[in-house]
Amino acid sequence: MSATLTEPTSATASAPSATQVTPSVNRLGLTQAAYRGAPSTLCSGCGHDAITHQIIRATFELGIEPHRVAKLSGIGCSSKTTAYFLGQSHGFNGVHGRMAAVATGVNLANRTLINIGVSGDGDTASIGLGQFLHMLRRNVQICYVIENNGVYGLTKGQFSATADKGSVQKKGAENEMTPIDCCALAIEMGCEYVGRSFSGDMKQLSALLKGALSHRGAALIDVVSPCISFNNHEGSTKSYKFAKDHEEPLHDIGFVPAFEAFTAEYAEGATHTINLPDGARIVLKKVHRDYDPTDKTKALELLSKARDERLFLTGLLYHASGQTSMVEQKNLVDDPLATLPQSRVRPPPEVLAAIMDSLK
Amino acid sequence: MPPTTAVETSVAASQRNTIVNDIVIQVATTNGSGSQSSNNVLLRAIFQMGIPVNGKNLFPSNIQGMPTWFTIRANKDGWAARRETIDFLVAMNPESAAEDLRELRPGGVAVLSSELKPYLNRSDIHAHIVPFGDLVAQVCPEVKVRKLVANMVYVGVVGCLLSIEIEEIQKAIARQFRSKPKAADLNRNAAMLGYNWAAEHLHNGHEFTLERMHRADGQILIEGNAATALGFLYGGVTVVGWYPITPSSSVCENLIALLGKHRHDPATGKATYAVLQAEDEIAAIGFVLGAGWAGARAVTATSGPGLSLMAEFAGLSYFAEVPAVIADIQRMGPSTGLPTRTCQGDILKAHLLSHGDCRHILLIPGSVEECYEFAMESLDLAERFQTLVLFMSDLDLGMNHWVSAPFQPPAKDMDRGKVLTAEDLARLKKFERYRDVDGDGIPYRTLPGAKHPLAAYFTRGTGHTAAATYSEKPEDWKNNLDRLTRKFDTAREAVPQPVLEKDSRSDIGVIAYGSSDPAVRESLAQLQAEAGVDAAYLRIRALPVNGMVREFLASRRVTYLVEQNRDAQMASVLRMEYPELSAKIRSVLHYDGLPITARVVTDAILESENRK
Numbered sequence: 001m002s003a004t005l006t007e008p009t010s011a012t013a014s015a016p017s018a019t020q021v022t023p024s025v026n027r028l029g030l031t032q033a034a035y036r037g038a039p040s041t042l043c044s045g046c047g048h049d050a051i052t053h054q055i056i057r058a059t060f061e062l063g064i065e066p067h068r069v070a071k072l073s074g075i076g077c078s079s080k081t082t083a084y085f086l087g088q089s090h091g092f093n094g095v096h097g098r099m100a101a102v103a104t105g106v107n108l109a110n111r112t113l114i115n116i117g118v119s120g121d122g123d124t125a126s127i128g129l130g131q132f133l134h135m136l137r138r139n140v141q142i143c144y145v146i147e148n149n150g151v152y153g154l155t156k157g158q159f160s161a162t163a164d165k166g167s168v169q170k171k172g173a174e175n176e177m178t179p180i181d182c183c184a185l186a187i188e189m190g191c192e193y194v195g196r197s198f199s200g201d202m203k204q205l206s207a208l209l210k211g212a213l214s215h216r217g218a219a220l221i222d223v224v225s226p227c228i229s230f231n232n233h234e235g236s237t238k239s240y241k242f243a244k245d246h247e248e249p250l251h252d253i254g255f256v257p258a259f260e261a262f263t264a265e266y267a268e269g270a271t272h273t274i275n276l277p278d279g280a281r282i283v284l285k286k287v288h289r290d291y292d293p294t295d296k297t298k299a300l301e302l303l304s305k306a307r308d309e310r311l312f313l314t315g316l317l318y319h320a321s322g323q324t325s326m327v328e329q330k331n332l333v334d335d336p337l338a339t340l341p342q343s344r345v346r347p348p349p350e351v352l353a354a355i356m357d358s359l360k
Numbered sequence: 361m362p363p364t365t366a367v368e369t370s371v372a373a374s375q376r377n378t379i380v381n382d383i384v385i386q387v388a389t390t391n392g393s394g395s396q397s398s399n400n401v402l403l404r405a406i407f408q409m410g411i412p413v414n415g416k417n418l419f420p421s422n423i424q425g426m427p428t429w430f431t432i433r434a435n436k437d438g439w440a441a442r443r444e445t446i447d448f449l450v451a452m453n454p455e456s457a458a459e460d461l462r463e464l465r466p467g468g469v470a471v472l473s474s475e476l477k478p479y480l481n482r483s484d485i486h487a488h489i490v491p492f493g494d495l496v497a498q499v500c501p502e503v504k505v506r507k508l509v510a511n512m513v514y515v516g517v518v519g520c521l522l523s524i525e526i527e528e529i530q531k532a533i534a535r536q537f538r539s540k541p542k543a544a545d546l547n548r549n550a551a552m553l554g555y556n557w558a559a560e561h562l563h564n565g566h567e568f569t570l571e572r573m574h575r576a577d578g579q580i581l582i583e584g585n586a587a588t589a590l591g592f593l594y595g596g597v598t599v600v601g602w603y604p605i606t607p608s609s610s611v612c613e614n615l616i617a618l619l620g621k622h623r624h625d626p627a628t629g630k631a632t633y634a635v636l637q638a639e640d641e642i643a644a645i646g647f648v649l650g651a652g653w654a655g656a657r658a659v660t661a662t663s664g665p666g667l668s669l670m671a672e673f674a675g676l677s678y679f680a681e682v683p684a685v686i687a688d689i690q691r692m693g694p695s696t697g698l699p700t701r702t703c704q705g706d707i708l709k710a711h712l713l714s715h716g717d718c719r720h721i722l723l724i725p726g727s728v729e730e731c732y733e734f735a736m737e738s739l740d741l742a743e744r745f746q747t748l749v750l751f752m753s754d755l756d757l758g759m760n761h762w763v764s765a766p767f768q769p770p771a772k773d774m775d776r777g778k779v780l781t782a783e784d785l786a787r788l789k790k791f792e793r794y795r796d797v798d799g800d801g802i803p804y805r806t807l808p809g810a811k812h813p814l815a816a817y818f819t820r821g822t823g824h825t826a827a828a829t830y831s832e833k834p835e836d837w838k839n840n841l842d843r844l845t846r847k848f849d850t851a852r853e854a855v856p857q858p859v860l861e862k863d864s865r866s867d868i869g870v871i872a873y874g875s876s877d878p879a880v881r882e883s884l885a886q887l888q889a890e891a892g893v894d895a896a897y898l899r900i901r902a903l904p905v906n907g908m909v910r911e912f913l914a915s916r917r918v919t920y921l922v923e924q925n926r927d928a929q930m931a932s933v934l935r936m937e938y939p940e941l942s943a944k945i946r947s948v949l950h951y952d953g954l955p956i957t958a959r960v961v962t963d964a965i966l967e968s969e970n971r972k
């Protein structure tokens with residue numbers, strides 16, 4: 001049990017926690033309401049709604065301009081949630097398992113957009129695994145959130161590829177296959193920001209989201225997000241109870257945005273400080289283990305151990321910098337390709353004439 | 361079994377009358393032997409003499425060692441379709457030699473590599489045995505490349521036997537090896553040697569000859585896929601997603617070369633485009649939809665198997681109204697089928713690609729010039745109609761060499777469609793993504809990044825209202841589908857219109873599309889010359905069709921619909937459009953993997969008309 005854990009309640013989605021003191025307007029002068037979306041239609045108490053709420057909070061507190069965000073998702077209960085936050089941002093709810101490719105296209109078309117992708121464990125690890133991995137190895141600019149409940153919620157509770165060995169379905173069937181660990185795969189693919197969290201751990205999730213939104217390139221957060229209706233029973237390893245009982249944060253994580261001073265208070269007791277490209281900082285403080293998230297081998301070792309011993313380790317699992325992002329690899333012009341004027345994308349007639357001459 | 365004795369023959373000179381600039385030359389080699397450059401040189405040399413040519417590469421789905429044929433048709437009247445009869449054979453491949461010789465027409469000419477002598481068992485042809493191996497050794501000390509260079513020796517031999525101007529051969533070699541001066545020298549010498557050797561040793565007793573004319577002067581010689589790439593370049597494409605598949609790969613390869621050369625910002629050197637090789641075709645079309653949604657002009661190119669994988673996204677493009685372009689370079693299917701053979705077998709599938717009620721715009725180029733124009737047009741139409749546009753070429757058009765008038769620069773500005781900017785929204789104070797404001801079925805859209813509180817909308821494949829909110833209401837669903845029908849009907853007049861290629865009072869009509877056009881044109885001349893049959897000819901260039909097609913069908917007793925597939929796919933589309941005219945359509949179908957010929961069309965029509 002960790003000190004940072006906050007009790008999940010079915011109301012976490014709609015009301016900001018009373019203990020949190022949030023200014024009524026952010027640095028853009030916008031209220032949190034400007035970051036909300038349509039009312040959620042998910043089951044009351046669904047973990048996904050809590051994550052939606054943290055996305056609203058993180059973008060609000062960071063003072064992100066809503067019009068600069070593109071919300072992308074696949075299909076599933078989780079993928080629906082892009083309609084429930086940032087109502088003033090364009091959203092694209094695509095096809096099942098293929099959000100990664102859509103996000104890739106969006107990133108190429110308009111490099112100035114902040115991409116927030118929301119997917120499910122089925123959407124990402126089952127049908128969409130291939131695209132997910134390729135998106136990571138390309139280092140597409142995206143904050144990619146997996147709302148991981150171990151099942152297909154929207155099709156009523158079949159196991160997904162992240163279901164743990166030994167986890168039991170509502171109707172009693174037990175999963176005997178090895179689960180796919182999206183975080184371990186992401187680290188393998190060269191993803192430089194990999195986090196794991198729990199929808200009930202608001203403070204940690206909020207900090208991880210903010211860090212991901214400040215990261216350059218692909219950032220992944222795998223969030224265990226219990227499905228109230230189909231995977232919250234005894235024997236499930238993705239239930240609220242199981243997650244609460246087993247979550248072990250690797251560190252206490254704080255986020256200092258670029259526009260806030262980095263005070264001694266933050267630095268005190270920090271085991272690691274991570275500088276993000278936009279000037280923000282992530283501050284990690286020791287809880288139990290002394291964990292260095294910049295050591296790739298160690299991170300993979302720990303995840304392997306976690307899988308074998310069924311540990312639910314959360315926090316910033318891995319961070320690195322230095323990899324070029326996809327738009328950098330492609331050496332794209334600074335302006336969005338989408339809106340380049342004709343004069344910049346249609347060569348002059350002389351070029352065609354010369355090509356024609358060469359074919360005569 | 362090859363015959364054991366060889367017969368060198370010549371046909372009596374008295375039987376000869378000269379055939380000028382009307383010949384089909386077939387070169388039989390093995391693939392991977394480097395014959396491609398030699399064949400290109402031969403083709404270009406003839407073309408440079410002002411003679412219309414067409415070069416078809418018939419190759420196996422294999423990298424090295426299997427039989428491959430290159431067919432050149434040079435024709436003074438400009439007939440460019442495949443013709444069954446072979447007049448002149450260059451046989452370099454023992455594996456196919458027996459069959460190659462059998463297929464040569466009586467009175468034809470065969471140039472054989474000396475080791476193929478045992479296969480020669482016909483006395484009704486002019487056969488020339490050439491010791492290519494010995495000859496190449498004279499000009500090429502390097503043993504490793506001799507096999508390659510031997511190919512250029514046959515170019516010289518053929519040149520001499522057909523009176524191809526040696527200067528044009530030299531010019532074509534210089535062009536082919538532009539960037540490799542050493543190879544250019546070596547090949548020039550090889551061609552010269554072949555030419556001189558033939559002049560000295562071979563008796564030119566046959567009836568074929570080539571001579572300079574001016575019909576192809578000022579024309580260009582280009583493959584359809586290269587023309588398509590040029591069209592996308594001038595269409596202002598900004599995002600390309602692709603996954604390699606024959607015969608579409610060269611669209612993207614050409615495009616990559618063109619973009620690399622012509623689309624870097626002069627000030628910064630940065631790219632005004634992005635090309636991304638995907639992990640599969642689902643991802644490739646996913647890139648295109650993402651990019652199209654964000655406002656880029658995005659395309660992908662593929663062939664049948666890839667098209668199947670793109671089906672789900674195709675429906676999303678149609679229903680969520682996201683611009684996208686797929687260039688489908690059709691090959692013979694189903695399944696892996698004959699990946700290096702041609703057909704028009706994807707028409708129906710492409711038109712209806714995906715599930716539910718879904719219909720797409722198809723642009724069907726009938727020439728390399730239209731490959732260029734329609735590729736450009738597809739980008740305009742995709743943005744204008746906010747939907748998927750399929751550009752339907754095929755292997756014959758795409759990978760073979762065609763003569764064409766030089767392409768003209770775009771006549772109009774790029775059409776970016778109905779996009780509202782933040783400034784527009786400030787003025788309008790209202791925006792509903794799927795509202796039919798103009799009555800043409802085409803709504804307005806905004807692009808992500810537009811800085812206005814009204815700009816954002818939610819794109820989804822699920823049921824939605826005019827305001828883009830989620831809806832399962834029956835009337836919302838039906839209204840939206842009906843609007844999409846309205847939009848599709850608007851497209852009927854906006855897509856490239858059918859062309860009445862040949863008008864006639866005759867009660868016989870012919871309809872064709874795509875790469876069947878050259879064969880149909882030639883067939884119309886044959887029908888007239890051989891049986892006095894006159895027919896009108898309408899060429900369809902896009903789907904959906906409009907009243908012109910209806911009118912053409914209705915005003916004739918019978919219309920022959922020529923297509924290169926088994927299932928009469930275009931006929932099915934027209935029967936869906938005009939069920940009352942169904943009985944007037946008779947299909948002429950060709951589907952053996954080789955490009956259709958005029959003979960196929962002519963014979964089918966004559967038989968059906970009881971004129972045979």
Ligand SMILES: Cc1ncc(C[n+]2csc(CCOP(=O)(O)OP(=O)(O)O)c2C)c(N)n1
Nearest residue numbers: 076077078096120121122123151152153154
């Ligand atoms: C191609 C395709 N196959 C199947 C489905 C049906 N389907 C919809 S959502 C879903 C699974 C969603 O699971 P997950 O991504 O874990 O999301 P959750 O509902 O659990 O949040 C499936 C199989 C579909 N929409 N499309």
Ligand code: SF4
Nearest residue numbers: 043046077153227228
């Ligand atoms: S079915 Fe499960 S995942 Fe879906 S909304 Fe309900 S609780 Fe959430």
Ligand SMILES: [Mg+2]
Nearest residue numbers: 120121149151
């Ligand atoms: Mg799930």
